[in-house]
Amino acid sequence: MGKNISKAVVKRLPRYYRYLGVLEEAGVERISSGELSRQMQVTASQIRQDLNNFGGFGQQGYGYNVRYLRDEIAKILGLDHTNNMIVVGAGHLGQALANYTKFERNSFHVVGIFDVNKDIIGQKIRNIEIMSIDVLPEFLHTHDVEIAALTLPKENAREMAEVLVKNGIHAIWNFAHTDLNLIVPEDVAVQNVHLSESLMRLSYNLKSLREKNMQTSSDVSSMPSEIAEGQE
Amino acid sequence: MGKNISKAVVKRLPRYYRYLGVLEEAGVERISSGELSRQMQVTASQIRQDLNNFGGFGQQGYGYNVRYLRDEIAKILGLDHTNNMIVVGAGHLGQALANYTKFERNSFHVVGIFDVNKDIIGQKIRNIEIMSIDVLPEFLHTHDVEIAALTLPKENAREMAEVLVKNGIHAIWNFAHTDLNLIVPEDVAVQNVHLSESLMRLSYNLKSLREKNMQTSSDVSSMPSEIAEGQE
DNA sequence: TAGATTGTTAATCGATTAACAATC
DNA sequence: TAGATTGTTAATCGATTAACAATC
Numbered sequence: 359m360g361k362n363i364s365k366a367v368v369k370r371l372p373r374y375y376r377y378l379g380v381l382e383e384a385g386v387e388r389i390s391s392g393e394l395s396r397q398m399q400v401t402a403s404q405i406r407q408d409l410n411n412f413g414g415f416g417q418q419g420y421g422y423n424v425r426y427l428r429d430e431i432a433k434i435l436g437l438d439h440t441n442n443m444i445v446v447g448a449g450h451l452g453q454a455l456a457n458y459t460k461f462e463r464n465s466f467h468v469v470g471i472f473d474v475n476k477d478i479i480g481q482k483i484r485n486i487e488i489m490s491i492d493v494l495p496e497f498l499h500t501h502d503v504e505i506a507a508l509t510l511p512k513e514n515a516r517e518m519a520e521v522l523v524k525n526g527i528h529a530i531w532n533f534a535h536t537d538l539n540l541i542v543p544e545d546v547a548v549q550n551v552h553l554s555e556s557l558m559r560l561s562y563n564l565k566s567l568r569e570k571n572m573q574t575s576s577d578v579s580s581m582p583s584e585i586a587e588g589q590e
Numbered sequence: 591m592g593k594n595i596s597k598a599v600v601k602r603l604p605r606y607y608r609y610l611g612v613l614e615e616a617g618v619e620r621i622s623s624g625e626l627s628r629q630m631q632v633t634a635s636q637i638r639q640d641l642n643n644f645g646g647f648g649q650q651g652y653g654y655n656v657r658y659l660r661d662e663i664a665k666i667l668g669l670d671h672t673n674n675m676i677v678v679g680a681g682h683l684g685q686a687l688a689n690y691t692k693f694e695r696n697s698f699h700v701v702g703i704f705d706v707n708k709d710i711i712g713q714k715i716r717n718i719e720i721m722s723i724d725v726l727p728e729f730l731h732t733h734d735v736e737i738a739a740l741t742l743p744k745e746n747a748r749e750m751a752e753v754l755v756k757n758g759i760h761a762i763w764n765f766a767h768t769d770l771n772l773i774v775p776e777d778v779a780v781q782n783v784h785l786s787e788s789l790m791r792l793s794y795n796l797k798s799l800r801e802k803n804m805q806t807s808s809d810v811s812s813m814p815s816e817i818a819e820g821q822e
Numbered sequence: 823t824a825g826a827t828t829g830t831t832a833a834t835c836g837a838t839t840a841a842c843a844a845t846c
Numbered sequence: 847t848a849g850a851t852t853g854t855t856a857a858t859c860g861a862t863t864a865a866c867a868a869t870c
Contacts, residue, residue: 366837368794372787376767390851399771403839410853418852419846436793450689454682464786505792529796531789535608539631547799549792553783554696555604557763560737560781561668561698562600564761567779598861622827635863642829650828651870
């Protein structure tokens, strides 16, 4: 129990969950690690290793029962009960998150939205009123909130993270372009979504694919094939 | 040239870039790998190894010039020239991306937004008109577009990815809850932002921190200290 | 010059893949 | 039972960290 699961494994779990959902919807009852590995483009070995971190969910000669395995992963991820979430920062991104109804299928329910901007306080997003940051502490003490999505500019994010933690939040979904690790005690989980950084990685990959293509095409045409092979 | 850089390194580059930006704004001229490692909470060794994949940017006995290093990383990431981007899908998330002006500081400019919904076609977001998907191919042939952000429901995402690729897009920023790898040829870069999966990882981490805390607190109180230590 | 710090090689660590005995 | 496929151990691969000679 409580075995330390590597970050790499945790990163892959939601993807397994997604593929199993697609299979279940398609009416597939059982699947082998081999077949799943083909669909997901990973090795069957990795799938079996990953799952066995949490227990033996399969059966020799049969494979895995899709519905059962999916339910087990849901439990592992904490999707077997409602997770209430607040959104702190009602800018465009915060509003988009609050509007995204599909989170609810995965147990995540937005129960409050907060902002400092007086002009938008009182507006409603899907029946959820935008409230003033001033009432946030009281809200947290009177409601059962698991997760806070933080969509503020980086200037205000750290300060707000401290307020959240002080008022009992133990999970921060951080969209601000700053690191909270130094701010937040170690019993608080932080998951970063740094969109700018994701975009930069895309830009890097675009660039390096271009360079690779230019290189290989010129290699083939202008170089003796021996050297071209050597560079491959 | 064209050395294959590991994914792990590419993932860290934008974070270096961010920290160097903060340092430059603060007027810091030079920094050693040791000092940067303290601020970023990584090892100095890793910083030096990472940077040396791309060349020797430092100087023995001095460290790294902040402005110079930042500019070099910008070049590596392709931020030294304008990257035009379109947003395909003008839902809440697509609109949030189009509204996010800070991408521009990093060279990313939204030059078009597309949707199928006739009701919103013609509306403007920051001077950028929402256009019909029907005119997308023509737009791509008459404009210089590097990147397409894909913010459609998963049902339409794959089909649209094919259209984008057919019309010359080589970089897709994928927000749809589906994998495009099988759809897209290998000279097209795909960067996934699966928000639901990120949220699930947060939920997992929250859960496992809770379990760990419960465990250690009960260990200390109820077990002989030898065993408690052994489990630490 | 002496001190500081890089660039780079070598050692360690962890994650992935392969192999196969166990077993349904 | 025979065939299929898991669970798990062992082998390989890659990434991180440590160490230190080179050098500013």
